[in-house]
Amino acid sequence: MLLSELFLPVLMVMFMLTVGAYVVAVLDRLIAGAFGAPQAGRVWLAPMARGAWLMTQHANATEAPDWQAWRLAPALYLALAAIGLAVVPWSESLVATDLVTSVVLWGSVEALATVVIFLHGWSANALLALIGGYRYVALGLSYILISMFVLIGVALPAESLQFTQVVASQEALWNVIRQPLGLPLFLIVGLGMTFWGPLNLADSKDLAGGTASEISGPPRLVWDVARAAMLVAFSGVAASAFLGGWMGPWLPGPLWMAIKMLAVLLVLLLLGRVLPRIAPERCVTLMWVVLLPLSFIDLVWAGIGALL
Amino acid sequence: MAVNWLRKLASHKRAPVFPVLGKQGDKALRYLALSPEIELVDSPRHASVLLIAGEVPADRLEPLRRVHDQLPDPFTTLWFRNEPWPHLENVDRIDDLTDLPAALTKAHRELMTGQRDSGCRILSDRPPNPWKGEGDFGQGGEGMMGGVPYGRPMAMNMQEDISDGLTLDSLTFRLGPFFMAFPPGMAAEVTLQGDLVQSWETQLEPYPQRLDAVFFNARKHPVPIAEIELARARHHLQRLYHALHLAGLEALSLSSLRLAHGLSTSSTLDGLRRRLVRSGFFHLAAVGGGVLNTEQARQFGGPAARAAGLADDLRSHDAGYRRLGFSPVCQDGGGVSARWKQILDEVEQSLMLARQAERDEVYTNDVDCIETPRGPWDEQPPEDASAILDEILPGLEWGDALATIASLDIAAVADRGGGTQSPGESRAVQGGSGNVVK
Numbered sequence: 001m002l003l004s005e006l007f008l009p010v011l012m013v014m015f016m017l018t019v020g021a022y023v024v025a026v027l028d029r030l031i032a033g034a035f036g037a038p039q040a041g042r043v044w045l046a047p048m049a050r051g052a053w054l055m056t057q058h059a060n061a062t063e064a065p066d067w068q069a070w071r072l073a074p075a076l077y078l079a080l081a082a083i084g085l086a087v088v089p090w091s092e093s094l095v096a097t098d099l100v101t102s103v104v105l106w107g108s109v110e111a112l113a114t115v116v117i118f119l120h121g122w123s124a125n126a127l128l129a130l131i132g133g134y135r136y137v138a139l140g141l142s143y144i145l146i147s148m149f150v151l152i153g154v155a156l157p158a159e160s161l162q163f164t165q166v167v168a169s170q171e172a173l174w175n176v177i178r179q180p181l182g183l184p185l186f187l188i189v190g191l192g193m194t195f196w197g198p199l200n201l202a203d204s205k206d207l208a209g210g211t212a213s214e215i216s217g218p219p220r221l222v223w224d225v226a227r228a229a230m231l232v233a234f235s236g237v238a239a240s241a242f243l244g245g246w247m248g249p250w251l252p253g254p255l256w257m258a259i260k261m262l263a264v265l266l267v268l269l270l271l272g273r274v275l276p277r278i279a280p281e282r283c284v285t286l287m288w289v290v291l292l293p294l295s296f297i298d299l300v301w302a303g304i305g306a307l308l
Numbered sequence: 309m310a311v312n313w314l315r316k317l318a319s320h321k322r323a324p325v326f327p328v329l330g331k332q333g334d335k336a337l338r339y340l341a342l343s344p345e346i347e348l349v350d351s352p353r354h355a356s357v358l359l360i361a362g363e364v365p366a367d368r369l370e371p372l373r374r375v376h377d378q379l380p381d382p383f384t385t386l387w388f389r390n391e392p393w394p395h396l397e398n399v400d401r402i403d404d405l406t407d408l409p410a411a412l413t414k415a416h417r418e419l420m421t422g423q424r425d426s427g428c429r430i431l432s433d434r435p436p437n438p439w440k441g442e443g444d445f446g447q448g449g450e451g452m453m454g455g456v457p458y459g460r461p462m463a464m465n466m467q468e469d470i471s472d473g474l475t476l477d478s479l480t481f482r483l484g485p486f487f488m489a490f491p492p493g494m495a496a497e498v499t500l501q502g503d504l505v506q507s508w509e510t511q512l513e514p515y516p517q518r519l520d521a522v523f524f525n526a527r528k529h530p531v532p533i534a535e536i537e538l539a540r541a542r543h544h545l546q547r548l549y550h551a552l553h554l555a556g557l558e559a560l561s562l563s564s565l566r567l568a569h570g571l572s573t574s575s576t577l578d579g580l581r582r583r584l585v586r587s588g589f590f591h592l593a594a595v596g597g598g599v600l601n602t603e604q605a606r607q608f609g610g611p612a613a614r615a616a617g618l619a620d621d622l623r624s625h626d627a628g629y630r631r632l633g634f635s636p637v638c639q640d641g642g643g644v645s646a647r648w649k650q651i652l653d654e655v656e657q658s659l660m661l662a663r664q665a666e667r668d669e670v671y672t673n674d675v676d677c678i679e680t681p682r683g684p685w686d687e688q689p690p691e692d693a694s695a696i697l698d699e700i701l702p703g704l705e706w707g708d709a710l711a712t713i714a715s716l717d718i719a720a721v722a723d724r725g726g727g728t729q730s731p732g733e734s735r736a737v738q739g740g741s742g743n744v745v746k
Contacts, residue, residue: 032558032559035558035559036559036562036563036566037558037559037562038342038343038344038562039344040322040344040345041320041322045320046320046321046322048317049317049318049319049320049321050321052314052315052317052318052321053318053321053324053356053420055314055318056314056315056318056382056420057356057380057381057382058380058381058382059380060353060378060380063435127479127481127483130479131500131503131706134502134503135503138502138503197556198556198592200556201707204556204707205350205489205553205554205556206489206554206594206706206707206710206711207706208350208351208487208488208489209350209351209353209354213350213351213353214351214353215353216353216354216380217380220353220354273558273559274559274587275556275587275588275592276552276555276556276557276587276588276589276592276593277555277556277593277594277707278592278593279592279593279594279595279596279705279707279708279711280503280705280707281596281705281708282592282596
């Protein structure tokens with residue numbers, strides 16, 4: 001009982017956190033190299049060398065930070081990524097936590113991420129970090145709303161808020177085809193929620209790293225791992241909600257899931273390398289004026305589909 | 309044992325370098341950007357090596373000390389074409405640009421493997437200004453108002469909102485002269501409301517820039533138009549690199565830099581322009597603000613003026629250019645987007661002129677007044693224009709403000725040439741990644 005309901009799920013999530021963050025780092029380097037970024041040494045070794053460097057570097061101080069919040073925020077973000085990974089089903093039975101409300105739990109992860117990212121920026125008591133935090137809060141609500149509408153859309157045909165049921169409901173037709181607006185909208189939400197690439201407004205270059213501009217050493221390592229792990233968790237949720245999860249011919253379910261997660265990850269990382277960072281004002285307009293109404297349409301489409 | 313293993317692994321990382329740019333230090337920055345062994349970082353907190361590139365004037369030494377002490381342990385410094393401070397131990401000076409990447413990598417590796425001690429702190433670990441806040445937490449005064457704790461004004465709602473009606477507390481701060489998104493040497497006092505620039509006061513002008521030596525030669529005697537136009541295009545492409553880096557388009561920024569380094573009359577801009585347009589740079593990125601009115605544009609001169617629709621270009625009066633059928637290209641709009649479109653058009657035009665001039669062996673004719681990439685140089689070289697930022701940045705969001713600064717070539721032109729690209733630099737760039745843009 002203890003083994004199957006506590007130790008194994010925890011081990012599984014830890015494994016996914018570690019391997020997932022490493023895969024993200026390697027893939028991102030490979031993509032950057034393909035686009036012409038200078039590369040030195042072996043790509044597979046680079047993330048480990050970076051991790052080792054951050055482990056040996058001291059965690060610095062700023063003037064009068066909110067110490068508890070500042071140190072806790074990266075760990076909290078990592079914990080949120082772990083919660084997200086815990087609800088991702090790898091097969092009908094291989095899922096760390098098969099909650100009947102796992103879709104709702106993922107929604108709460110998205111909402112709490114806003115709090116944690118702001119906390120990270122605010123608690124450093126430094127200017128650029130604070131602006132990064134402000135920016136995320138200004139945009140976070142729009143991401144969450146779109147995400148919720150899209151996820152309710154996939155819950156309707158499943159008549160369940162459980163990811164395993166959402167996957168099972170796609171046996172005849174994947175949601176990516178049944179609800180064509182859903183996945184593109186959800187991918188944009190993913191870039192925003194994980195503040196990656198074009199929607200990296202919280203930790204951006206114009207803020208010298210934003211909420212992470214003042215951190216070094218182990219806290220930075222935790223923050224970087226948490227961001228990568230959140231991207232993996234998001235890919236898992238996207239693959240479950242729209243790409244039929246573990247379903248597929250010939251190969252075992254977990255392998256199909258891994259392939260689909262990798263595909264989503266590749267798309268997100270690729271977008272991160274080819275698009276410029278969107279201006280915050282344009283981003284707000286895009287979210288509220290274009291994407292939010294589209295998510296309404298997606299929901300109505302899903303509702304009509306469920307009724308027919 | 310485990311620690312040794314960890315340090316050995318850490319030494320394999322690309323050297324994380326925070327560059328502090330002194331006078332003419334930006335050349336080193338662009339060179340390092342293409343070095344595979346070097347990772348240039350935007351915050352001193354993310355570095356293990358502090359590179360002081362070029363001479364830092366006396367009035368920037370205090371900020372340099374503060375930046376120095378912001379690097380987390382273990383860290384070290386390396387001085388490029390600048391004399392290290394005498395009280396710093398185990399610090400190297402490098403004068404040859406081509407030796408710089410190897411020296412930075414060596415410094416990082418020695419630091420990680422324990423062969424080199426971490427640098428010592430210069431400043432004492434106490435606030436730089438006395439506590440002048442009222443109350444235990446500086447909140448003092450009445451309610452939440454009053455006090456300047458540690459010399460910094462409290463965030464207070466004292467100014468009227470100038471944009472969207474959402475009034476937030478104003479936050480005043482000083483930034484620079486080593487902030488990576490500013491031109492080298494520039495510092496400003498800024499008041500923000502949330503993400504919105506409420507006021508901007510440029511406190512330190514950027515260092516004067518040294519243009520390619522060909523522009524100075526052109527003031528003395530006729531020079532080949534092919535040479536001067538290639539230097540002009542190179543200057544613009546190097547500026548484009550900074551703007552694209554800021555916009556998060558890392559790959560394109562490096563393509564721009566590679567194109568600049570390997571520029572010849574056979575180079576074309578087509579590939580870079582196509583990728584830039586397809587990336588959505590002109591629609592998605594922060595290129596919507598920073599509009600210069602006619603008076604400001606005229607005062608600025610050069611590509612910024614032509615981007616605002618003013619067809620002023622001293623090349624129009626030069627017999628050599630007239631022989632090539634030169635006429636200025638212009639945009640209308642005068643904002644960030646128009647300026648970058650103008651720069652792309654001018655690079656393309658320069659490459660075309662260079663090809664024609666090389667074929668027909670055409671030289672410049674006028675020597676007393678020339679058009680530099682920064683603007684017209686008749687009696688005096690183009691002067692510093694950073695004061696104009698105080699007028700055009702208020703009302704913009706932070707990202708738009710920085711994009712506006714990146715789009716304006718505001719630094720004065722120094723009255724001495726900076727020399728052309730060294731052959732060693734060119735070789736290293738082309739060999740660095742094996743990816744030469746033609």
